[in-house]
């Protein structure tokens with residue numbers, strides 16, 4: 001396998017670096033499509049995220065939330081897919097939900113999501129990663145600021161920035177319960193982090209990430225340029241964000257859970273190579289390596305599946 005040029009080196013320098021993005025944000029060859037208007041596409045390109053309030057109907061959200069609770073209660077705790085909170089024994093995240101659940105498989109392949117992903121990525125797509133972050137009331141801990149791409153590049157071997165996440169709110173995201181926060185415009189800069197990745201880093205990073213996170217000055221520079229936005233809305237709202245958009249969320253000390261399900265779409269042309277950080281790849285439950293069969297639209301909607 002030829003050694004690919006590392007266009008986005010990180011965790012190799014002694015000082016943090018703010019490097020330029022070398023890839024398009026929107027790969028589509030036309031100003032609108034996939035159900036997105038020209039204004040929405042332009043907003044996404046400029047800001048690195050797009051907020052679609054109440055994208056799914058209430059009855060659809062009920063089905064997804066019930067399925068998340070079913071998975072969380074299904075004794076999965078020993079599986080590779082389950083991540084426990086750092087300061088308690090409650091479930092923080094469940095990964096690979098598209099493989100564990102026909103309902104979440106159908107969601108990830110919902111034509112309304114798939115057409116947007118294909119348009120913005122400009123290609124056929126597959127699921128690089130899916131997960132639910134439960135962030136329960138009182139005890140759901142923070143996800144510190146990070147670029148997903150920095151981790152997916154260094155630890156999973158994702159070559160270029162041609163992937164995006166769709167975060168679907170399963171409960172209301174409000175100002176009290178640790179909503180997803182994004183830094184508009186941050187996707188255009190690549191923060192090359194300092195520090196050397198520990199072995200089996202994911203066992204720690206998925207609970208509380210300390211490597212592959214921006215230094216204070218770099219984060220402050222990105223926020224000075226673009227500010228911080230926390231899209232708030234009812235369950236069923238969707239945040240689409242670029243793989244390199246800086247994001248995070250605070251701990252939830254409110255009584256309101258902040259549960260979201262994430263579908264991560266990667267271009268089939270951007271399949272994982274050997275991790276650029278030189279360590280062994282992370283498990284298949286966190287980063288799909290085997291099959292890059294392009295996603296096809298779900299044959300049955302997830303509401304029908306749940307009946």
Ligand code: 6CS
Pocket residue numbers: 129131143146148151152205206209286
């Ligand atoms: O490392 C990862 O792939 C995971 N970590 C974070 C904080 N966001 C993306 C993903 O869930």
Ligand code: FE
Pocket residue numbers: 146147148247
């Ligand atoms: Fe993330």
